[in-house]
Amino acid sequence: xxxxxxxxxxxxxxxSDNVIWLWKNSNSAVVIDPALSQPVIExxxxxxxxxxxxxxxxxxSDHIGGTRDLIKEWPNVxxxxxxxxxxxIPFQNLSVRDGDKVRLLDKDVQxxxxxGHTKSHxxxxxxxxxxxxxxxxxxxxxxxxxxxxxxxxQMYNSLKKIKSLPxxxxxxxxxxxxKSNLIWALDLEPENQIIKNxxxxxxxxxxxxxxxxxxxxxxxxxxxxxxxxxxxxxxxxLRANKDSWV
Numbered sequence: 001x002x003x004x005x006x007x008x009x010x011x012x013x014x015x016s017d018n019v020i021w022l023w024k025n026s027n028s029a030v031v032i033d034p035a036l037s038q039p040v041i042e043x044x045x046x047x048x049x050x051x052x053x054x055x056x057x058x059x060x061s062d063h064i065g066g067t068r069d070l071i072k073e074w075p076n077v078x079x080x081x082x083x084x085x086x087x088x089i090p091f092q093n094l095s096v097r098d099g100d101k102v103r104l105l106d107k108d109v110q111x112x113x114x115x116g117h118t119k120s121h122x123x124x125x126x127x128x129x130x131x132x133x134x135x136x137x138x139x140x141x142x143x144x145x146x147x148x149x150x151x152x153x154q155m156y157n158s159l160k161k162i163k164s165l166p167x168x169x170x171x172x173x174x175x176x177x178x179k180s181n182l183i184w185a186l187d188l189e190p191e192n193q194i195i196k197n198x199x200x201x202x203x204x205x206x207x208x209x210x211x212x213x214x215x216x217x218x219x220x221x222x223x224x225x226x227x228x229x230x231x232x233x234x235x236x237x238l239r240a241n242k243d244s245w246v
Contacts, residue, residue, distance in 0.1 A: 025105040037066030056081035057136025059088035084120035116155025117145035141215040143181035
């Protein structure tokens with residue numbers, strides 16, 4: 001996606017369904033949740049970009065796996081992660097907490113704690129020509145992350161934080177799960193024409209080998225059953241249903 005002149009966010013596909021986001025401006029770049037290092041290194045060097053920072057949303061290996069080797073290539077890089085994750089993300093050198101702001105690529109980036117998937121998951125938000133949210137594994141297009149370390153209540157409250165952002169917020173999640181999430185949603189709401197239409201659009205993108213993310217919060221409010229859940233009981237039912245869905 002293109003923002004101001006010279007500023008852009010691109011997605012690098014790795015592993016089976018991960019997407020590493022690379023936000024660049026002029027000759028500098030920020031990478032979000034690098035599962036692997038080599039594809040990032042190759043892109044940065046091919047485009048003569050200096051790596052300014054690595055943003056870590058949480059500690060899972062498919063989000064931090066490439067960080068150590070990126071530090072070897074760019075020893076002065078900022079590694080920004082939750083202060084609560086010093087043990088599980090030991091190479092962080094800029095520890096942050098909910099509400100903190102950091103200056104990156106001429107933007108003020110706000111840290112938002114969105115626990116549930118893990119006990120200390122964070123997201124990164126900034127407002128450019130359009131608002132941008134790097135959300136990690138808390139929210140996916142038409143879905144949300146599994147609740148591994150937190151509680152359903154914590155995840156539900158994290159989604160409420162996301163819903164409070166401007167509706168034009170562009171959401172960069174870390175996995176390409178859109179098609180399966182939509183199929184699950186249609187299993188519960190088989191007559192939902194909006195979700196049906198979205199699935200057709202997503203299948204066309206996949207056929208063209210295009211990413212189906214990022215997604216727009218305004219649209220997610222229509223197609224994402226987790227965001228549409230208006231109470232904890234409904235959210236808990238949906239999360240349990242999705243966990244057992246085949």
